[in-house]
Amino acid sequence: MSYDYSFIGSEIRRIRKNRNISQKDLANMVGISEESLRRIENNHNNPRMDNFLQILEVLGIDFEIILMDDCGSSWHLINEQIKAIDNDLENLSLSNLHTNIERLESLKDFTSASYQTKLMQYILYYQGIYEKDINKDYLKFRDCLLKALEINGKSLNEDINNTYCDIEKRILIKLSEYYYYSNAKENSRAILTYLLENVDINDNNYIDILYNLAKYNYMQKSYNEAIETCQKAIDLSSKTNNYKRIILIYYLLGISKFKFNKKSYKEDIEKSLILCDLLKKPELKIIINQSVSSILAEK
Numbered sequence: 001m002s003y004d005y006s007f008i009g010s011e012i013r014r015i016r017k018n019r020n021i022s023q024k025d026l027a028n029m030v031g032i033s034e035e036s037l038r039r040i041e042n043n044h045n046n047p048r049m050d051n052f053l054q055i056l057e058v059l060g061i062d063f064e065i066i067l068m069d070d071c072g073s074s075w076h077l078i079n080e081q082i083k084a085i086d087n088d089l090e091n092l093s094l095s096n097l098h099t100n101i102e103r104l105e106s107l108k109d110f111t112s113a114s115y116q117t118k119l120m121q122y123i124l125y126y127q128g129i130y131e132k133d134i135n136k137d138y139l140k141f142r143d144c145l146l147k148a149l150e151i152n153g154k155s156l157n158e159d160i161n162n163t164y165c166d167i168e169k170r171i172l173i174k175l176s177e178y179y180y181y182s183n184a185k186e187n188s189r190a191i192l193t194y195l196l197e198n199v200d201i202n203d204n205n206y207i208d209i210l211y212n213l214a215k216y217n218y219m220q221k222s223y224n225e226a227i228e229t230c231q232k233a234i235d236l237s238s239k240t241n242n243y244k245r246i247i248l249i250y251y252l253l254g255i256s257k258f259k260f261n262k263k264s265y266k267e268d269i270e271k272s273l274i275l276c277d278l279l280k281k282p283e284l285k286i287i288i289n290q291s292v293s294s295i296l297a298e299k
Helices: 007-018 023-030 034-041 049-058 076-090 097-106 113-133 138-150 166-181 185-198 206-219 223-240 246-259 265-278 282-296
Strands: none
Touching: 007 034, 023 034, 023 049, 034 049, 076 097, 076 113, 097 113, 113 138, 113 166, 138 166, 166 185, 166 206, 185 206, 206 223, 206 246, 223 246, 246 265, 246 282, 265 282
16 A cells, blocks of 8 residues: 655645644744744655654644544544443433443553543543533532643643644533533633634534534523524534534524524424434433423423
């Protein structure tokens, strides 16, 4: 098998510009000269492996993604467990969450050292969700998420303007939830604004960002903005074939329309319930019905 390596430099340049990082700043963060980076980006020479990995880390790119999904890789078993937990969370099925987190923790001793930080970030992320959804302890929820960032050298106390890998984007999205539920709305808005400006619309996390922004607007009683954001999420879901959160987005669109006195709210709520049946999510359907009944009873 032959490889064309000439695209590496130009791809690095495109991604760097997309992240709004100057050539000088990237060179400084990697620890190489600006001229060396310029030569790499102009395809005059291929980067050394250590420099290449450092460049990817600074740009927030998961090099491991190339290997982790292959059967036999040290990440494969972890990834299967992560998928199982994510599936339960998507279905709001939390009964096995604690057990599944313990299973994920048990894999630490069998994991390559290169993956230890990332694995711990996932463990702390899920532990935070457990604290919030099962124990109703929002402070521990926040602390788990912040610790998950800190083990990779990142802190919101210093500056949000970092580059973030996939799990770190998920952590930030959850932190935006914590802040608007704890009335630190300016922090929530700052995180969501940063993510909207720095995450590509084709990123799997982008739908979650829009969903959280719509929830933020709903909590702020900015119902028209919530409607617009939900519609944007629905349109993007169709364009990218990413239907993550689509049930909850239609639900949020419906209750936002109800609050905004739009008669068409029933159609969107009905779509969310139909999708629950089609996607075989009976527990989610029960929760949506209960929530809708409660909201309609308020008027």
